[in-house]
Amino acid sequence: MKKLRGLLRIIFGRTTFLVLFLLIQFGVLMAGFNWLREYMIYVYGGSSLLSAVVLIYIISNDENSSIKLSWVVPILIIPVFGTLFYLFLKLQPGVKLINRRIQYLAKEVEPFLIQDPEVMEDYKSISSSEGNLARYMNRYGKFPVYKNTSVEYFPLGDDMYPKMLEELKKAEKFIFMEYFIVERGLMWNSILEVLEQKAKEGVEVRFMYDGMCSLALLPYSYPKTLRARGIKCKMFSPVKPALSSYQNNRDHRKICVIDGHTGFTGGVNLADEYINKKERFGHWKDTAVMLKGDAVASFTMMFLQLWGVTEMEKEDYGRFLVPKDYRLPEGADSTGFVMPYADSPLDGENVGEQVYLDILGHAKRYVHIMTPYLILDDVTLTALKYAAKRGVETIIIMPHIPDKLYAYLLARTYYEELLRAGVKIYEYTPGFIHAKMFISDDEKAVVGTINLDYRSLYLHFECAAYLYKNTTVLTVEEDFQATLGMCQPVTVEECRRYSPLKRFAGKALRLFAPLM
Template sequence: MKKKAAVIFQCNVKAREYMRRGLQVILIGAILIAFYYFGFGVFGKTAGTIVSIFSTLTVISLGFIIFMENRNPSTTISWILLLALMPVVGLIFYFLFGQNYFKKRKFDKKAEQDFKTFDRYAMRSIRMHQDLSHFSPSQQQLLHLSQRLARTPISFASHSKVLTNGKETFSTLLQELEKAKHHIHMEYYIYRADDIGTRIQQILIEKAREGLKVRFMYDAWGSMQLPKSFLQSMIDAGIQVTAYGSSKTLFFSSRVNYRNHRKIVVIDGTIGFIGGLNVGDEYLSRSAAYGFWRDTHMVVKGEAVRTLQIIFLRDWHYMTNEKILEAEYFSPVQEEQGTGGVQIIPSGPDNDRRVLKNIFFSMITSAQKSVWLATPYFIPDEDILTSLRVAAMSGLDVRILFPAKPDKWLPFLASHSYFPTLLEAGVKIYEYEKGFLHSKLLIVDGEIATIGTANMDMRSFHLNFEVNALLIHTESVQRMVSDFERDLKYTKLVSKDHLNDKRIYERFLESLARLLSPLL
């Protein structure tokens, strides 16, 4: 009966959604037709007048649709202002980045398939209910929330090791790839056909020719410069290759707004990699433009790797329709003697719970002593911004580590627009000057931390597919704390006087970028 009721409820929800969408289309059509004839009668039949009327009405209609969709208020206002001030640009941006229809239609189906195909099958042998009595009440609440939101378990039989910067990350990755015996699963947002990319490619080709199952996924937007010949040589060697969001009309598709930002490697189902590094020479500090590249990655062994495996296989199934459920991919993994807990947390537009954003919010609001944050892009929503300000005003040690120079100017300017209100609340902001900071960390009280692919920005909260690891009372947390303290030696503390000395045009550009920040 419960199952039947759930199906009926789901059908009713979908019916209401289709009805609402249909009414919107009818309304737009009626308005356009009415004003079409009105335009002929009042203004004449000149093409310019008709085009002007139609463009104006289209902007008004789209503004009404955005308003009726009950989006985040700041996002709604940003879209309406963009459409009003720059109609042509606004229309192009809306059709590329603003439509929710593709998201609802595709990702609701993906979430349903993931649950039916993988979660119920592959998660059966994982312990979802753990004894958390040895944690503080606030920590228990956080862990209960993270498991409920992410629908993944926290493992106390896993070992994690933080990998600082590209040299340590890629040397470890290359060693583990060479040891592979059964399969290699690899998923990256950015993959370049440069020196390090070619070295990894050659190992994958070698392993595929040895008979291993090698599956390689890249994001079509992030890796758009990846040559077809580079991929073809992998395919010829027997590697299964697919692109997330692959489309012949990528630039004219709403798919471009929903990107797979994950960085996942799973080897033989026993060892996994997760973190902030893509594959490219710049991540090894070989770029003249960026210089030293400060980043953080992590290697995981034990029980938690199973969750990482499932996340990859769900993404693979979504793009290829290949269901990989063979026992060898889910065989019992050797439990590692770890200190503390590790939880792998996926987040994306296929989950309306805003998983990582809400976990970040809970971590900040539950802090008792300190909140340390490192991010290359800082574009928070009101919830995160308020939580950081309140934590600082409550006397907590709140620090933000941010790059002194940008890799993308628009997010960089938007990020700076949030600094004055944070400094006023007592938040300490440090600009990293040794090179480019790309680490994505949140450390609370020196005991709980999260590391992964998600930035502290609205794109990671609402649009991208991300994956993070939540760590509690592990040696990896202590390593992250010491790395953070070392990074502070290469920073400049942002002062109120520095912000006050900014020129008017700089403040204007920052304010303009902030206006567009919900769309970034």
């Protein structure tokens, strides 16, 4: 009976109807294509001309070459349908309107993200080349570099979870939370209990999660449930039964801000596998950081910018800044610099990728990387190989037990090429790596939400914290070395022994890599 109820839930569930409606729309497009084929004699010339114009536009467009290729191939193979489908997705006004709204909000928060000139001078005095990165982030990302910020690193979600609960219980004015995945269980239920209690105490609680959760993890009406408990809640980009390129731009960020002075980010979502209370793919290795002090202002403004996309009332941003009388906890280490930053898929500036490329380009001794996915464009692939070829120890830790088979097969297609260039690749044998980290030369580290794949670098809203000359960098590197001790190396010989069928499947998937 229980299995029958589960089957009926799947058959009549919202996800099934969503997929059905999407298939119907795709079918209508195919029917239109077949109709055009019947009149191909009359429309052949026009369609060929249109395809040529579209191809010229794609090739000359300021976009990643791999993404261009993913459109050029179908347009050349099935010109009419490929061209119409491209135009259908690219000419939707919704994406342009949302981007316009986000850009407007970016202008609104800009006065609250002004670079302190003294901090910048200190930053540049240590390293002129690092000053170049900061200037780029100031100009194109609008994110300042901060001092007066302490950083605590968590090598597992298991470690972050109790600390987050502790800090949430201390909230006096407001709590902002923004997450990609939320699933009911021990972790989320205990956090929700605190949020509900804080709302009763008069603390302003805002909670936002990505609309993909509504497909399988949460009811579509879940925001109403939380609002009834005093929590301001919304889904970012609810999934709707309509073919739209905007629905590909998910909110992959993980942000928690408390009273303007304490913030969390990293790879940890709000579900039990992230704290190893539920086993899905062996041991779940994830990481996070807690910031206290001036740098939290950037995370506050990141949250308010996306929150405001669907809000009509003007926000009083100033009341959410770090309190002027706030002092770091006694004994807190605030050495070095911290630069929180976000990346938007709609602004044409690939901030997340540029930070990674900057680290690879300036590394002198080593670059150590943890990532769950390895789906690379030519630029990042070349940067990784070049770092190794010029003598920089370049190590990537990947999962041994993947969560997505297609992503793992695709990642393995890059292994042999990277290994031949001198990049070292290890797999985490206890289970799944979900951490997204770069560490270099005992000087700099990035901990955040940005994977080494197209979706993170080009399609999702993301965020991270960049640490420079901060003592926490050494803690992050110590964890990397400890994790390396639980990994097995991948060799060129092992790559060549890998199943020919799986190797072929991975190479075939490379055609669709920009969509993964």
